[in-house]
Amino acid sequence: MSLPNTSGIVDLGALAPQQPQQQAATGATVGEGWIVDAGEQHLQELMERSRTVPVVLDLWATWCQPCKQLGPILEKLTRSYGGRMQLAKIDVDANPQLMQAFQVQSVPTVFVLIGGQPFQLFQGAHPESQLRALFDEMFSIAAQQGVTGTLPPDASAGQPDEVAAEPEVPPLHQEGIDAIDRGDLDAAHAAFTKALKEAPADAEAKLALAQVELMQRCGKLSDPQAIIAAAGDSSAPAGGIDTQLQAADIEFAGGAIDDALTRLLNVVRQSSGDDKEAARVRLVTFFDLLAGDPRVSGYRRQLAAALY
Known part of the structure; x- marks a missing residue:
C-alpha cells in the first residue's frame, strides 16, 4: 500500500x-x-x-x-x-x-x-x-525522503511510556475497546451488549454497539464498489432493499455521510412495508451515530415528512 x-x-x-x-x-x-x-x-x-x-x-x-x-x-x-x-x-x-x-x-x-x-x-x-x-x-x-528528525520532548504531551490521566473507563467498555483494537468484533459486540443489558440507559455502550455492528456489516461485504454501482446514485436509488442498506453502510463508514442519509431517505419515500421500515431503522441508527451533527435535525424533518 x-x-x-x-x-x-x-x-x-x-x-x-x-x-x-x-x-x-x-x-x-x-x-x-x-x-x-x-x-x-x-x-x-x-x-x-x-x-x-x-x-x-x-x-x-x-x-x-x-x-x-x-x-x-x-x-x-x-x-x-x-x-x-x-x-x-x-x-x-x-x-x-x-x-x-x-x-x-x-x-x-x-x-x-x-x-x-x-x-x-x-x-x-x-x-x-x-x-x-x-x-x-x-x-x-x-x-x-530524508525526513527522519525528532521534535523536542513535550511535557504537555507526556513521554511515550507515560500514561495520560484519563477518566476511568467502565470494565465492559474497556473490554469492547480492546477487542476492537485487536480486530475481534464479535467479542466487542458481546462486551457492549452485556454492558447494555446491565445498564439499559448506557448511551455510550449503545453508541459503541451501533458502531461495532456497522463495522461487522461492512466487514462481510466482498466488493463494496460493485454494491455502490448496483445501488445507483443516492438521489435515485436502484435495486433491492438489501443492496440499498449495504450501500448506505459503505457510504457512511467511508465518510460520505450525506450520500448515506440521502439514499436511505429516498428509499423511505419510494418504498413501503418492511422495506420502508428497514430503511427508517437504519436511518435512525445513523442519526444516533451522528449525535451533535447539525445536519441531523434537517434530515429528521425530512424523515418525518416522508413518513407522515
Whole structure:
C-alpha cells in the first residue's frame, strides 16, 4: 500500500503566501509540540516542519461523532512515537479556506505533510491497530525522503511510556475497546451488549454497539464498489432493499455521510412495508451515530415528512 500524493489536487498555494502576514498579525505559532491546535495561519509553519518530521493533519469538527472517536487514538499514537511526528488538529468549521484547499468532503479526514508535500492518509474512524500500521508505512516513506528528525520532548504531551490521566473507563467498555483494537468484533459486540443489558440507559455502550455492528456489516461485504454501482446514485436509488442498506453502510463508514442519509431517505419515500421500515431503522441508527451533527435535525424533518 502507498500513500496517495495529492499535491496536484490540494491548493496549498492559495493559502501558504498569506501565512507570514497572518502569523505576524496574531503573533501566534503552533511551535514544536507533539500535539497542537492549528489553523489556516499556521500552514506555512507546518509545511516547513514537515521537512523535519511528518506532520499529520487531523481535519475534524466539534459536531462529528467519528471525530470524537478518532482524536484520542491519534493523540495516543502520537505520544507513543516520542516526537517522530507532529499531530496538528484543525477544526474545519473555523478554517473553511483550509477545508476548501484540501477539498474535504467529510470529516474526519486525515492528511500528512512530508517534505512540504501533502498526502491523504484516510477518512473516517479506524481502530488503533490499522492506524499504527499506516503510520509505520508513513515513517518509511518519510525516511525515503530524508525526513527522519525528532521534535523536542513535550511535557504537555507526556513521554511515550507515560500514561495520560484519563477518566476511568467502565470494565465492559474497556473490554469492547480492546477487542476492537485487536480486530475481534464479535467479542466487542458481546462486551457492549452485556454492558447494555446491565445498564439499559448506557448511551455510550449503545453508541459503541451501533458502531461495532456497522463495522461487522461492512466487514462481510466482498466488493463494496460493485454494491455502490448496483445501488445507483443516492438521489435515485436502484435495486433491492438489501443492496440499498449495504450501500448506505459503505457510504457512511467511508465518510460520505450525506450520500448515506440521502439514499436511505429516498428509499423511505419510494418504498413501503418492511422495506420502508428497514430503511427508517437504519436511518435512525445513523442519526444516533451522528449525535451533535447539525445536519441531523434537517434530515429528521425530512424523515418525518416522508413518513407522515
